[in-house]
Amino acid sequence: MQALQNREIRLVSRPAGWPEPANFELVEVPLREPADGEVLVRNTHMSLDPYMRGRMRDTKSYVPPFAIGEVLTGAAVGFVVASRDAAVAPGSWVLHDRGWREYALGPAKSFQPIDPSQAPPSAFLGVLGMPGLTAFVGLYDIGAFKPSDVVFVSSAAGAVGSLAGQLAKVKGATVIGSAGSAAKAAYLKEELGFDGAFNYKDGDISKRLNELAPNGIDLYFDNVISQYNEATHGPKNLAMIVGKRLTMRGFIIIDHFTRIGDFVAEVAPLLQSGRVKFPESFVDGLENAPQAFIDLLRGGKYLGKVVVRCAPEGTAP
Amino acid sequence: MQALQNREIRLVSRPAGWPEPANFELVEVPLREPADGEVLVRNTHMSLDPYMRGRMRDTKSYVPPFAIGEVLTGAAVGFVVASRDAAVAPGSWVLHDRGWREYALGPAKSFQPIDPSQAPPSAFLGVLGMPGLTAFVGLYDIGAFKPSDVVFVSSAAGAVGSLAGQLAKVKGATVIGSAGSAAKAAYLKEELGFDGAFNYKDGDISKRLNELAPNGIDLYFDNVISQYNEATHGPKNLAMIVGKRLTMRGFIIIDHFTRIGDFVAEVAPLLQSGRVKFPESFVDGLENAPQAFIDLLRGGKYLGKVVVRCAPEGTAP
Numbered sequence: 001m002q003a004l005q006n007r008e009i010r011l012v013s014r015p016a017g018w019p020e021p022a023n024f025e026l027v028e029v030p031l032r033e034p035a036d037g038e039v040l041v042r043n044t045h046m047s048l049d050p051y052m053r054g055r056m057r058d059t060k061s062y063v064p065p066f067a068i069g070e071v072l073t074g075a076a077v078g079f080v081v082a083s084r085d086a087a088v089a090p091g092s093w094v095l096h097d098r099g100w101r102e103y104a105l106g107p108a109k110s111f112q113p114i115d116p117s118q119a120p121p122s123a124f125l126g127v128l129g130m131p132g133l134t135a136f137v138g139l140y141d142i143g144a145f146k147p148s149d150v151v152f153v154s155s156a157a158g159a160v161g162s163l164a165g166q167l168a169k170v171k172g173a174t175v176i177g178s179a180g181s182a183a184k185a186a187y188l189k190e191e192l193g194f195d196g197a198f199n200y201k202d203g204d205i206s207k208r209l210n211e212l213a214p215n216g217i218d219l220y221f222d223n224v225i226s227q228y229n230e231a232t233h234g235p236k237n238l239a240m241i242v243g244k245r246l247t248m249r250g251f252i253i254i255d256h257f258t259r260i261g262d263f264v265a266e267v268a269p270l271l272q273s274g275r276v277k278f279p280e281s282f283v284d285g286l287e288n289a290p291q292a293f294i295d296l297l298r299g300g301k302y303l304g305k306v307v308v309r310c311a312p313e314g315t316a317p
Numbered sequence: 318m319q320a321l322q323n324r325e326i327r328l329v330s331r332p333a334g335w336p337e338p339a340n341f342e343l344v345e346v347p348l349r350e351p352a353d354g355e356v357l358v359r360n361t362h363m364s365l366d367p368y369m370r371g372r373m374r375d376t377k378s379y380v381p382p383f384a385i386g387e388v389l390t391g392a393a394v395g396f397v398v399a400s401r402d403a404a405v406a407p408g409s410w411v412l413h414d415r416g417w418r419e420y421a422l423g424p425a426k427s428f429q430p431i432d433p434s435q436a437p438p439s440a441f442l443g444v445l446g447m448p449g450l451t452a453f454v455g456l457y458d459i460g461a462f463k464p465s466d467v468v469f470v471s472s473a474a475g476a477v478g479s480l481a482g483q484l485a486k487v488k489g490a491t492v493i494g495s496a497g498s499a500a501k502a503a504y505l506k507e508e509l510g511f512d513g514a515f516n517y518k519d520g521d522i523s524k525r526l527n528e529l530a531p532n533g534i535d536l537y538f539d540n541v542i543s544q545y546n547e548a549t550h551g552p553k554n555l556a557m558i559v560g561k562r563l564t565m566r567g568f569i570i571i572d573h574f575t576r577i578g579d580f581v582a583e584v585a586p587l588l589q590s591g592r593v594k595f596p597e598s599f600v601d602g603l604e605n606a607p608q609a610f611i612d613l614l615r616g617g618k619y620l621g622k623v624v625v626r627c628a629p630e631g632t633a634p
Contacts, residue, residue: 054560061560225556238552239542241567243371243378248565250558 004031007286008071008101015056018297023056024072024290031103034084039094039108043078044316046099046286046308047125048293049159062252072100075129076310077114077121079317088113091317095124102286102310118268119278121316126305127271127278128264130253131159135221136263137256139164142249143219147172150213154200155223157184157279159305162192163267164221166276169193176212178205180300187303192277225250279304286310321348324603325388325418332373335614340373341389341607348420351401356411356425360395361633363416363603363625364442365610366476379569389417392446393627394431394438396634405430408634412441419603419627435585436595438633443622444588444595445581447570448476452538453580454573456481459566460536464489467530471517472540474501474596476622479509480584481538483593486510493529495522497617504620509594542567596621603627 005028012025034040052074055066066072076099080090085108088094094111098104104111114124126132138160139145151168155161156177165175165188176196177188188197196212198205209217241248270276281302283292289308295301322345329342351357369391372383383389393416397407402425405411411428415421421428431441443449455477456462468485472478473494482492482505493513494505505514513529515522526534558565587593598619600609606625612618 225559235555238555241565242542242569244567245569245572246567248558250561250563252559252562255562 004103005029006031006101006103009286009289010071011056011066011068013068014058015053019053019056019290019294021290021294026287027071031105034082034105036084037107038084038105039080039088039111040082041078041094041096041098041104041111042081042311042315043076043099043102043104044309044311045077045122045125046289046310047075047129048283048289048296048306048308049074049131050297052293053297062254073097074099075125076100076104077124078104078311080111083108093121095129100286100289118264119271122280122282122305122307123271123278125307126159126280127163127276128267131305132163132267133256133260133263134253135160135163135167136267137253137259138221138251139167139219141256141259142251143221145171145173145219149218150174150216151176151219151221152209152213152217153177153221153223155179156188156194156197157303158223161221161223162188162279162304163276164223165194166192166270167267168219169195170270170275174213176209176217178208184303187279191279281306283308321420322346323348323418323420326603326606327388328373328383328385330385331375332370336370336373336607336611338607338611343604344388348422351399351422353401354424355401355422356397356405356428357399358395358411358413358415358421358428359398359628359632360393360416360419360421361626361628362394362439362442363606363627364392364446365600365606365613365623365625366391366448367614369610370614379571390414391416392442393417393421394441395421395628397428400425410438412446417603417606435581436588439597439599439622439624439626440588440595442624443476443597444480444593445584448622449480449584450573450577450580451570452477452480452484453584454570454576455538455568456484456536458573458576459568460538462488462490462536466535467491467533468493468536468538469526469530469534470494470538470540472496473505473511473514474620475540478538478540479505479596479621480593482511483509483587484584485536486512487587487592491530493526493534495525501620504596508596598623600625 007028010025010027013023015023054061055063058065075097077095080088080092083090088108093114093116095114096104096111098106119128151173153161153165156165157179165177168175174195177194178198178200179185180201182199185197185199188194198208281304292308296306324345327342327344330340332340371378372380375382392414394412397405397409400407405425410431410433412431413421413428415423436445468490470478470482473482474496482494485492491512494511495515495517496502497518499516502514502516505511515525598621609625613623
């Protein structure tokens with residue numbers, strides 16, 4: 001096998017506030033050959049997720065922080081170009097957590113096989129990946145969803161919200177979504193079949209909700225709360241949690257991986273039949289990942305799951 | 318039976334902000350004799366509860382607002398002085414919701430018998446009444462309490478908090494309480510056996526909690542949240558509900574009345590054995606109820622359940 005060069009993106013400084021291009025560095029490094037039991041994967045798609053911003057802070061959390069000077073990591077899919085494990089065939093597709101580089105090299109067990117006949121490889125980063133599982137667990141296990149519910153979803157045109165809203169619609173619920181532009185609100189109604197949708201930047205949110213859900217909301221799937229920061233005051237009407245008998249619950253998707261089987265069994269057929277859509281926004285080239293990540297955090301630019309294509313078209317087997 | 322005069326307290330105007338004495342009026346009215354099926358009760362003790370402030374507002378809520386010009390109502394206990402219902406014996410003790418007056422007159426079924434051998438009559442307004450049931454349901458049903466928990470209780474020297482903390486202690490939990498004075502904090506530790514307690518007005522709350530519960534808190538029984546008002550911002554760190562996998566739940570005790578049997582079965586023996594204490598603060602004279610209610614809302618003055626004694630000593634049978 002010919003010696004390969006790998007390109008990867010490293011975190012060179014911790015962002016203060018919004019990340020900036022200078023926090024990242026694109027580096028080219030030689031790639032060694034896989035050792036016994038290892039697999040070499042050509043990444044074709046890499047995931048950008050808002051939770052990664054948290055990992056850029058040097059604070060204790062449920063996932064360790066990214067180290068300065070090290071390559072960033074995150075979900076990616078690709079195909080096996082060389083395998084020194086008999087169970088993994090070259091040409092097969094895998095999902096893993098060694099993104100932010102063009103090639104991933106590591107023990108075979110750190111790569112999870114995926115079946116591209118279920119959905120395009122990028123879908124395993126979004127609607128069939130962690131964001132999709134988050135929608136599924138959030139709606140059913142955390143939100144105790146009932147088909148008779150009136151459901152409100154924030155960031156409803158995003159990777160998690162778009163599936164949460166559509167799953168609720170499939171079950172017969174009334175679904176309202178908010179998003180960061182009029183075009184996204186129109187997309188929710190016209191393409192995803194939401195009963196109501198609005199641009200949260202346009203006018204008074206509680207007035208819009210009263211118009212769209214005059215009898216109130218049973219379930220609020222909030223995709224925004226985790227992005228609150230300490231400079232932001234919480235809601236002024238938190239006392240209503242008593243008078244309205246509300247339950248508010250936070251969760252971390254890594255606690256719920258045992259639900260993956262149920263999740264795929266429900267969602268994969270809905271994708272194949274076209275009943276559930278999965279908006280994706282593609283960014284081409286690993287070198288453009290840092291700016292795309294910054295744009296994702298600032299909101300408004302992308303619809304659905306944001307995926308970096310890190311191999312030229314035609315690279316896949 | 319000799320014709321009786323009744324004294325009662327009416328709401329004559331709605332408070333703007335803190336209630337003031339001028340919002341209330343003491344009125345003397347003639348008392349008619351009980352009709353067939355009715356019972357006349359001499360109230361001995363009347364309950365003052367923070368939730369009554371909400372009923373002074375003219376807004377839709379889970380209980381209807383008090384009407385202007387009408388007598389205020391609330392929990393009270395007393396003994397039957399005249400009965401025209403064969404099932405209710407004169408001299409027997411009852412609990413009812415027709416407080417803020419010296420005599421209560423109404424259909425027999427609106428008076429619930431109590432057993433003064435279980436506890437003094439006033440206890441049925443506090444530790445064996447709604448506040449006690451609130452502590453019981455909040456701890457076990459809403460809070461999903463486990464004996465291994467580290468529990469934090471706010472307003473821990475109050476009617477609800479003092480029982481919630483003691484029930485958790487009986488089961489072996491580590492219990493920390495906050496209260497509005499150093500004397501109350503000392504009472505929690507020295508008299509109620511709390512593991513830690515502090516005056517929330519004295520220093521930084523999160524620093525005190527970190528000292529008293531260095532490994533964190535599993536269950537926070539918040540007795541203060543329902544008193545937040547719209548002028549108050551919510552917590553700045555609400556986003557931690559995600560990273561710390563928190564559940565926050567509001568409830569209204571009237572939804573949980575079916576738990577009364579379980580509640581009395583657990584708490585009454587703990588009172589009789591002296592294992593659980595029930596701090597009470599007494600105010601003498603119906604005419605002093607409005608000022609006592611104002612003082613209760615402003616906090617700091619009373620320890621435990623606030624009870625108005627509305628019959629002179631020696632009135633009871």
